Amino acid sequence: MTEKETEHKNEEIEPSETNTQSTTEPESPPIGTDEIEESETTDAPKSLEEQLEEAIAESNKNKDSWLRATAELENVRKRSQLDVANAHKYALERFSSELLVVKDSLEAALKTENVTFEAIKDGVDLTLKQLSKVFETFGISEIDPLGETLDPHKHQAMSAVDSDKSANTILSVFQKGYLLNDRLIRPALVSVAKTKD
Numbered sequence: 001m002t003e004k005e006t007e008h009k010n011e012e013i014e015p016s017e018t019n020t021q022s023t024t025e026p027e028s029p030p031i032g033t034d035e036i037e038e039s040e041t042t043d044a045p046k047s048l049e050e051q052l053e054e055a056i057a058e059s060n061k062n063k064d065s066w067l068r069a070t071a072e073l074e075n076v077r078k079r080s081q082l083d084v085a086n087a088h089k090y091a092l093e094r095f096s097s098e099l100l101v102v103k104d105s106l107e108a109a110l111k112t113e114n115v116t117f118e119a120i121k122d123g124v125d126l127t128l129k130q131l132s133k134v135f136e137t138f139g140i141s142e143i144d145p146l147g148e149t150l151d152p153h154k155h156q157a158m159s160a161v162d163s164d165k166s167a168n169t170i171l172s173v174f175q176k177g178y179l180l181n182d183r184l185i186r187p188a189l190v191s192v193a194k195t196k197d
Contacts, residue, residue, distance in 0.1 A: 098134040102127055135178075143177030143188045145170050154179075156187040163193035 105127040150168040177188030
């Protein structure tokens, strides 16, 4: 072989050596493969024991919340019952304290000596005004239906009298009626006109 031919062969060998070297070197993994492997391990299904532990923990948490809510509801119910009981028991407290002023006036009138009729009349009139003020404060209004037509929801006819007025017209009031905030607490006792035969 000539020298040129051997050089040419050497030249041919050199590139092949580089190819073998590049194939024998370990290839670097592509970017992001580590992240994929990690995500595969985290997305792996949990074992039944882990799932059971989580379910038990969640169940205990829900049970605790339920017990707290039930206890709070029971406390609210008890407080409401106590409030209702107190409302029934002390509903008349303010009304009673206002009536005490009227009672004091009546007792003072009875203790007074050498009283004239005019003084008694003035004292009774003053006491009646105090009582009317108490009634007004607490929404008690009187029914005085003279001249009105009989309303069976507010009036009670005690007698029927012959009259020139139309039937069921109230001619006289024996006893006034009373309303408590538009609710009847006592009907007015009245006499009414009846048609002539």
